[in-house]
Amino acid sequence: MARLALLLSHARRHHHRLRPLQIPLSYPSEASPVPTFFFSRPLSSSSPVTPVSYPVKPKDPDEEESPDASKSAPSPPSPPPRLPRAESQVPDGGSRPWTRADARFVKDGPTISPVSYQARVAPLPEYRAPEPEETKDDDGQLQREARRIQSGARARSFFDLQEEPKIPFPTLIVPERKSQKVPVDLMEAIRQVKANAKRKFVETMEAHVNLGVDPRRGDQMVRGALTLPHGTGKTVRVAVFAEQAAADEARAAGADIVGGDELIEEIKNGGGKLKFDKCIATPTFMPRLSKIARILGPRGLMPNPKLGSVTSDVSGAVKEAKSGRVDFKIDKTAIVHVGLGKVNFKEEFLLENIGAFVHALLIAKPVGLKKTSKYVGYVKKFTLSSTMGPGYPVSIQSLSAAADHYNKLQVK
Numbered sequence: 001m002a003r004l005a006l007l008l009s010h011a012r013r014h015h016h017r018l019r020p021l022q023i024p025l026s027y028p029s030e031a032s033p034v035p036t037f038f039f040s041r042p043l044s045s046s047s048p049v050t051p052v053s054y055p056v057k058p059k060d061p062d063e064e065e066s067p068d069a070s071k072s073a074p075s076p077p078s079p080p081p082r083l084p085r086a087e088s089q090v091p092d093g094g095s096r097p098w099t100r101a102d103a104r105f106v107k108d109g110p111t112i113s114p115v116s117y118q119a120r121v122a123p124l125p126e127y128r129a130p131e132p133e134e135t136k137d138d139d140g141q142l143q144r145e146a147r148r149i150q151s152g153a154r155a156r157s158f159f160d161l162q163e164e165p166k167i168p169f170p171t172l173i174v175p176e177r178k179s180q181k182v183p184v185d186l187m188e189a190i191r192q193v194k195a196n197a198k199r200k201f202v203e204t205m206e207a208h209v210n211l212g213v214d215p216r217r218g219d220q221m222v223r224g225a226l227t228l229p230h231g232t233g234k235t236v237r238v239a240v241f242a243e244q245a246a247a248d249e250a251r252a253a254g255a256d257i258v259g260g261d262e263l264i265e266e267i268k269n270g271g272g273k274l275k276f277d278k279c280i281a282t283p284t285f286m287p288r289l290s291k292i293a294r295i296l297g298p299r300g301l302m303p304n305p306k307l308g309s310v311t312s313d314v315s316g317a318v319k320e321a322k323s324g325r326v327d328f329k330i331d332k333t334a335i336v337h338v339g340l341g342k343v344n345f346k347e348e349f350l351l352e353n354i355g356a357f358v359h360a361l362l363i364a365k366p367v368g369l370k371k372t373s374k375y376v377g378y379v380k381k382f383t384l385s386s387t388m389g390p391g392y393p394v395s396i397q398s399l400s401a402a403a404d405h406y407n408k409l410q411v412k
Contacts, residue, residue, distance in 0.1 A: 186398035189384045190350050196389045197343040203387035204233075204339045205350055207357060210381040211334050213366060222336065223329040224364035225307045226356055229406075230349040231324030233342035238321045239263070239276035241285040241303075246314050250280075253318035260285070267292045274301070278321040280309050300327065326357070336361070343386055354384075355406035358399050375400065 184192070190205075197203045213220040239257040240250035241264070250258045257263065257276050267274065268291055279296060281289060281303040289296070289303065296302040303309040307327055311317050328338045340353045362374055369378060375396050382399055385391035 181393055183393040183395040186354065186384075186394050186402055187347065187351065189392040189394045190347050190354075192392045193384050193386050193389060194343050194347070197386040199386075199388055202233075203343050203389065205341045205343055205345070205353075206337065206339050206385050206387065207354065208383045208385065208391065209336045209361065209379060210383075211330060211336065212377050212380050213330065213334055213369060215330050215332055215334050217368075219368040220366045221330065222361075222364050222366065223306070223327075224360050225325060225327045226360035227320050228324040228326055228340065228353045229356055230341065230345065230353055232326065232339060233345065234277075236278055236321055236324075237276040238278045238280065238318055240314055240318065241279070241281040241289065242314055243282075243284075246282050246312070249315045250318055253315035254322055255280075255314075255318045261288065264288060264292055267295060274299070276301075278309070278325070279303055280311070280314060280317045280321065282312060282314065283310060286310060300329075328357075328361075351402060352406060352409075354399075355402035358403040359406050362403065 193205060211222060213222060215221065237256045238254075239259075240247070240255045241260065242250055242258060243260045247258045247260070259266075272295060274295075279301045286303070293302060305311075308317060308320070308325075326338055326340070328336050330336050338357060340357055341350050345353075361379070365374075365378055379396060379399070382394045382396070383391040384394055
């Protein structure tokens with residue numbers, strides 16, 4: 001009975017669609033009454049399908065006109081009449097509006113024309129052609145500028161106004177390079193330095209030598225020491241690290257400070273304050289001086305065997321330091337700075353001191369410097385100056401003569 005109720009519900013749903021096909025459905029017993037049910041679709045696909053043929057649609061008499069008339073006056077095709085959406089008779093005898101589903105399965109049903117709507121265009125601003133640019137006339141511009149200047153001049157004259165000064169446009173001014181000083185003779189340079197030393201204290205005669213070496217290379221390091229013939233003009237305080245007999249010799253030679261381990265501890269705990277200008281040590285004290293190397297090293301006071309400050313002859317080293325021993329060393333810019341006396345010395349004394357320094361500088365010349373001459377490529381520039389005075393370059397020929405003169409005096 002459930003299957004029968006399902007079939008009945010399907011039959012009622014599709015009853016008004018198409019012409020029903022009469023399919024008798026009988027019970028197994030022949031004595032029972034045979035109820036007949038109608039379904040819109042076959043129950044199985046085994047039933048034969050009968051082809052349906054439709055008659056040819058007759059042509060419209062308006063289309064059978066002559067071809068000349070159609071060419072001469074073409075008329076747009078008129079849209080088919082749109083049927084009102086009214087209630088019409090459907091094939092099953094009911095009264096309801098036609099739908100597209102009904103028209104699909106009905107042979108001679110009414111035609112439903114497609115609905116067309118007018119295209120909508122967004123309102124756009126009115127197009128305006130670009131106006132041609134005005135050509136600038138140079139003559140007209142000059143005339144306008146002239147009228148503007150004249151009107152401004154009349155206004156200033158009427159109101160008795162003063163014209164504003166015109167400030168020139170800032171420009172770069174190339175500084176004038178000072179002409180380099182010409183190298184002079186050594187004696188003339190000494191006279192010029194003594195004449196321009198006008199400070200209230202006694203200035204020092206300084207030499208600044210620009211060397212043609214590379215200080216970054218270890219084989220081109222320039223350093224040395226010499227004893228000036230006439231001293232430096234300064235009071236030098238000498239400290240000696242020695243014990244027992246060596247300490248007694250240092251005191252006899254005139255050393256200002258003599259000590260051993262107690263002097264090392266005093267320097268280490270003194271907060272960086274030193275009471276001496278030169279430092280001399282015996283070879284046995286060199287390992288002990290490592291405790292104060294960070295204090296003496298940056299000040300150039302650390303004893304060095306190459307400079308003669310580490311020696312067993314303590315009395316001779318003290319006498320040399322007191323008499324005017326000078327140490328020199330090249331800096332990072334390949335320049336040697338050294339003081340060679342006071343400006344109140346005689347000119348002959350300063351000349352001999354400078355000759356001694358040039359001689360020591362030639363002795364300290366690096367072996368790896370590939371130059372044949374003594375000075376060419378090694379001594380680039382030699383300048384003399386006072387502590388706070390101008391510098392004067394010295395010619396290489398006069399320096400060579402002073403060094404040769406000092407060497408002859410040493411040989412004698």
